[in-house]
Amino acid sequence: EVQLVESGGGLVQPGRSLRLSCAASGFTFDDYAMHWVRQAPGKGLEWVSGINWNSDTIAYADSVKGRFTISRDNAKNSLYLQMNSLRPEDTALYYCAKDMSGIQLRYFDSWGQGTLVTVSS
Amino acid sequence: DIQMTQSPSTLSASVGDRVTITCRASQSVSTWLAWYQQKPGKVPKLLIYKTSSLESGVPSRFSGSGSGTEFALTITSLQPDDFATYYCQQYDNSPFTFGPGTKVDIK
Numbered sequence: 001e002v003q004l005v006e007s008g009g010g011l012v013q014p015g016r017s018l019r020l021s022c023a024a025s026g027f028t029f030d031d032y033a034m035h036w037v038r039q040a041p042g043k044g045l046e047w048v049s050g051i052n053w054n055s056d057t058i059a060y061a062d063s064v065k066g067r068f069t070i071s072r073d074n075a076k077n078s079l080y081l082q083m084n085s086l087r088p089e090d091t092a093l094y095y096c097a098k099d100m101s102g103i104q105l106r107y108f109d110s111w112g113q114g115t116l117v118t119v120s121s
Numbered sequence: 122d123i124q125m126t127q128s129p130s131t132l133s134a135s136v137g138d139r140v141t142i143t144c145r146a147s148q149s150v151s152t153w154l155a156w157y158q159q160k161p162g163k164v165p166k167l168l169i170y171k172t173s174s175l176e177s178g179v180p181s182r183f184s185g186s187g188s189g190t191e192f193a194l195t196i197t198s199l200q201p202d203d204f205a206t207y208y209c210q211q212y213d214n215s216p217f218t219f220g221p222g223t224k225v226d227i228k
Binding site: 037044045046047050059060061062095100105106107108109111112113114 | 122153155157159164165166167170176208210212215216217218219220221222
């Protein structure tokens, strides 16, 4: 059974940084691309970033480009999101999501429970 | 960037009804479109990928159709478990965008 467990969320002041982690189990992690998707309170889904199996394809939403960095450690079965220069509009539940593909970035067939990031002074 | 729209934003229906949700893309996404279901306080669940392919375990009352810029999710004979919010998502081009969602509630 696929399990994705996010951690690292919390309350942070605007302009500060936070690093999210996602621990994966139940599948061969380095066979699949991975993503971060967020959902602001009471709002819809927003794709944030994706990374393919060997990290040579990485993409970001325009809203986070230049501020967020996605990475993965296949030896540790882990996905990360380094978030810098945080803004109040980054406040959301951040989901780690598994792609159905390894090489390309496609769609999300498994999701974690999410970790809440609140950006506020 | 490709913009996704959905209609209606809210749909009131009864158990047993046939319901259709429409998703439109601002430019062609071929058939690279997925649908997700999300219930309040729950994680999104993949229903359909590549426009019309049903994810394993998803009931056959769900179906998808379309191509290019216009797509539809149809639920034949709505069940109590189907009251939820539905999102389309294009994965033709990064950034991968979701529609704003369609909430299906009880009439």
